[in-house]
Amino acid sequence: MDFSFTEEQALLRDSVSQYLQRHYTFEDRQTVVRSKVGWSREVWQGLGRLGLYALPFPEETGGLGGSIVDVVATAELLGAHMLVEPYVASIVLAGAALAAVPEHADAAHRLRRIVAGEAIGAFAHEEGSGMPDPALVATRAKRTANGYVLAGEKKVVLHGADADILVLSARLHGQRGDPDGLALFVVDPPAAGIAATPFVTVDGRRAAHLRFDDAELGPDALLAADAHDVILKVLDRAIVALAAEAVGAMGELLHRTAEYAATREQFGVPIGTFQAVAHRLADMKIAYVKARSTLLYTTALAEAGQAEPHDLAVLKAQVGRLGRMIGESAIQTHGGVGMTDELPIGHLHKRILVIDAMFGTTDHHLRTVGGGRPEPRPAIPVG
Template sequence: MDFSFTEEQQMLRDSVSRVLDKTYDFKARQILVDSDKPWSAEVWTQFAELGLLALPFSEEAGGLGGSIVDVVAIAESFGDHLLVEPYLSSILLGGQALALSDHDIARDWLAKIIAGEAITAFAHEEARGTPAPEFVTLGAQQSGGNYFLDGGKRLVLNGAEADILVVSARLSGVAGEKPGLALMVVDAKADGIDITSFQTIDGRSAAHIRFDKVQVSAEQLLSADAHALLVTVTNDAIIALCAEAVGIMAALLRATSEYTATRKQFDVPISSFQVIAHRLADMKIAYMKARSSLYYTTALAEAGQATDRDLAVLKGQIGKLGRAIGEAAIQSHGGVGMTDELVIGHYHKRLIAIDKMFGDSEYHFRKIGQISE
């Protein structure tokens, strides 16, 4: 199986890296995170000009017809630079959900999102990572041709800045049942919506959203049988998140190798100490395992052959290996590795956040066992 990128994908990858190298170093990122801005409008405009906002969508939907491999090619750079821009929430989650719908309202909003004129947030998470769509409990009661949302969503990435919310809800049934799930487009400023915004541990903007009998018209219903659609959207997002994590792991390995080669004790680099050399070797092995798992699963997804077990193996491995690499990097840097002024701790926080999304490593390892039974 060929895991190499095509010439066009490598060119895209290099172009994104060059842009971010020039405009998005760690100092600039920290200034942005410490400001009152959720992300850089200038970087988002550059993404639109480069075609990154249109990349994953089909040509029929107004996009460039990119594949999951194209997304992985750029997501590693996103991880390397610790991007806080809403690519995951607005493009890979909310945007993809809109793209998979044939409703006019979905296509109208998608055109604005691709042009960089609007932001959407994916209001799906409810508790403990909402690892599978069937765990959604937010109720949508139908009355007089309309639907009324009553309940809450948690950790909605970029929920406070979104123009529209793509909301997963339950028309019938209870948590754990696949039938009865729906997907809706909701105006973020609709009556009855209460948004509590905050910053996550990894510097991203998020919000808890409360729906108090929020009215949704029948035209805003994207799908009344949305389980399969939600699985497609979240599976692709999981692969993209894992690619971002692999980019972070590569950055941590590189930074730790450079630091231990220059930091001296007893007039010799600490990388010459056996315990440090073994730790670096373990980090490299963990990185190669994570990267191989990512590329293998991406190739399967590109061919339409990735199973639930394949996704669970990938997400479980990335969570476990990412934590191991992050902890090893901090330990190798010593006390300075814990400071806010050094990038190492920020990489580790992002890896922890990625692990918790859509089910942590322990959940996915248990899932593998259940599938194997």
Template sequence: MDFNFTEEQVMLRDGVARYLDRNYDFDARQGLLRSGAAWSKETWSQFAELGVLALPFPEEVGGLGGSAATLVPVAETCGEHLTVEPLAFALALAGGALVAAGDNAGARARLADLASGASIGAFAYDEGRGLAAPAQIALAATASGDGVTLNGEKRLVFGAAQADFLVVAARVAGKAGDATGLALLLVDPKTDGVTFTPFRTQDGRSAAHVRFDNVKVAGADVLVRDAHDVIVRLVADAILLLAAEAVGAMSAMMRITGAYATTRKQFGVAIGTFQAVAHRLADMKIALARAHATLTYSTALAEAGRLTARDVSVLKAQVGKLGRAIAEAAVQTHGGVGMTDELSVGHYMKRVLAFESMFGAADYHFRMIGKAA
């Protein structure tokens, strides 16, 4: 057994880390958000230059032949820097859908542009208060001509308003709850009937709710039919990368909070010398060790093509639960200043809480694990 990343992965991660250390510290990040930009175009093109954007895609479409799992060390580094670029959403979800479309010409062309950084895509998946599983998808795609017509809404679509293309997960048959009747559709965001309600997320990303009113999708743009299993796979890849970002954020919170408890004095001594505080730090470290172990092991499973639905549930639930625990302990240890927008610690908290709410919260996944052996 070997749970170390390859030399190439380490080099890429270190390259990304060097760039982010120089250009993406917390102040620079906050400045970027104040400027109103959705994310840093310069950082995205740096990712393209370093090969991050091409890494997870097959070589025949201009990729570097890796997978979402190959990107885990990069995603961890991004999480430590609290980046707002839509790495998992554009690459694992939108990009992954294009790969799943096989030799579809439109998908091939967009994939090449995505991998080179020339264009970017968004993946329209969530609905209502969130989907725990793809079978819950309800957005109606009714047959018309050789294609479909979309009517309804997708929520929390990351990078939607900035995207050059949308991949929409929709229902062409059956009802919410059915695993059958799902499709992945390629939609030009400028098509008549597509409207965006853009917003900034709590953790600094850019997303939008997207309405579809009689939006026509041509037959050639139906990327995948019977898409349930494909969507499950894409979501698993996204969970892996977002969990890596969350674990990166958790490592950062551990580091920042340990430093604070060492320097902050009350009653004449460093607060870390009080046992009540020290034990909270210890619990944070135990939680981080567990989350990190599960992320690393899950990554190895994914690389071996052996990551089951149950394993995904373990990863999603553990990182969600332990992330919240570390975040709450971090803010509590910082006291009053932990409550301010000025310090990074609360922003890390918002990152891990956003992760916990998406793709089924911990309670859902715990129940899935407990349900059957």
């Protein structure tokens, strides 16, 4: 396996990195986070001009036909800069769900809008338990003469209050825990019967709890009736992309902590010369290399269509465990100032913790690894 990025991917990374360094410094990000909207449409448009929206989607939808490797190559940089714009919500989750049902005419139309930067998508799936398994969905969808009626609640929907396109999971039949009976729907907010409670997440992103009180959807709102495997594919790809963001944040923590230790002096010498601090930095570097190596290996498996649930569980557990260790070590090295809002250290650590909580925590995935391979399911597709 080749674990290096291609020349084209390296050039794209350089372009994205240079753009973010010019337009998305930590101070710029803090201004954006404190704004009323909570994210920058100017930055979002700039990233669109670099091709980030179109990158992972098929050419027939206006995309560039990229692979999961392209997503990882750029997501790592977005994690280092703690991007709060709706990349995960719109591209990694909602866009991927729409792309997974290419035979649906409305899905293709909405995906083209996302790729063109005309619309923001959101993926309403989480219901309060981390949702590593789509079978845990309890939100109900009932068929009616005019379409469907939804009842239930979705938690922590990234950009759920300001999305133009909402993709959501619901249960047509069966009980919570049953893999059969799951469906995917799409709706263009605002819609009657859908109430949003917006808030800011601990890592500075905009999200909302969504409540469906007999919300009426038309018959064309159904994207997929047997959606368990479709949702799994979306979540699997999201785990890899989020792991890339976490690894990017880990690398930034390592870089900033090493720089701080080399310049912060006590007793007339840099603290990096103290044995305890030097050992801590060495442990951080080892943890970072292990996490990034696992990410690149799993990404290579995914591109080859060979990434299985066990591989993804190892990646999610490794990144969560090692990311927490790096974040805590960075804060310890900086001292109390590491937890203040004026430095990015605490913000990077929060981002890693939030990623760990999404789609199964470290403990959940460690149990998956320790208990052997789960039931076989489709590997991540190449496209």
